[in-house]
Amino acid sequence: MKITINNREEEFDRDKLTVNEMLELKRFTYKLRIVKVNGKLIPREEYDSTYIYNKDDVQMLYLMSGG
Amino acid sequence: MKYSDIKEHLGKFKVGIAGAGGLGSNCAMALARCGVGKLIICDNDVVERTNLNRQYYFEKQAGKLKCEALKENIELACSDVIVEIHNILLDPENIPSVFSDCDIIVEAVDNSETKEMIIKAVQATMPATPLIIGSGVAGWDNTGNLRSRKIDDTLYVCGDEESEVSDDLPALAPGVSIVANMQADLVISLLLNIKR
Incomplete structure (x- = not known):
């Protein structure tokens, strides 16, 4: 399937992925992040139960302490 | 667009600022100077001498509530801005009420878990209100990596998302200050595109 992650097209050899599987495959390691799938904010507790499908739009941002 | 027109337009808007530390104090000051009509500032901390390396306060204000000290400083620079302050610790329950009719909200806290809490609360309870996050401001010799990025119509991030x-x-x-001013620049850019 093809999805976009932060406006970049990415291809995965799968029909669907949970948010956590996608994060592991992409080796996104920072501990605190915001994930939106098709504009909907996905809470951390739902990373294992929320699926990403072909053509989905994933947006991520990392939250760093400091201000 | 002439500055007088910019000021007149921005004067019709209300911007919420969550936090009055390094990001919030510098961002609020820039927004006031540009002419934003009303600022809602929330913080429950006091000014400490260790804050003065980056926050818009002065030595004589040490020990004062940050939101009171910031209101004082803004009014010294721009007396026509209306500054409403809330000496509260933000939580998911009070966020929708203090920022209720803000046109834009700036997230300006220092702790990443609090940033997450604010994003969740604002996006859940005020889904149409644009929220501007600061993330990745630490260090020096890194200004080339500081950027502002649109996630979607309701969420923007300024900083390098790394440091x-x-x-x-x-x-x-x-x-x-660069990131705080990027947040302020984004606020006025969005407001200047709203007809009112």
Whole structure:
């Protein structure tokens, strides 16, 4: 399937992925992040139960302490 | 667009600022100077001398509530801005009420978990209100990596999304002020596109 992650097209050899599987495959390691799938904010507790499908739009941002 | 027209337009809007530390104090000051009509500032901290390396306060204000000290400083520079302050610790329950009719909200806290809480609360309870996050302000010699990025119509992020503060990588006036001013620049850019 093809999805976009932060406006970049990415291809995965799968029909669907949970948010956590996608994060592991992409080796996104920072501990605190915001994930939106098709504009909907996905809470951390739902990373294992929320699926990403072909053509989905994933947006991520990392939250760093400091201000 | 002439500055007088910009000021007149921005005067019709209300901007919420969550936090009055390095990001919030510098961002609020820039918004006031541009002419934003009303600022709602929330913080429950007091000014400490260690804050003065990056936050818009003065030595004589040490020990004062940040939101009161910031209101004082803004009014010294721009007396026509209306500054409403809330000496509260933000939580998911009070966020929708204090920021209720803000046109834009600026997230300006220092702790990443609090940033997450604010994003969740604002996006859940005020889904149409644009929220501007600051993330990745620590260190120096990094200005080329500081950027502002649109996630979607309701969420924007300023900073490098990478540099976290630590004992060896403190937040300093240049980096924090640049990101705070990127947040302010984004606020006025969005407001100037709204007809009112």
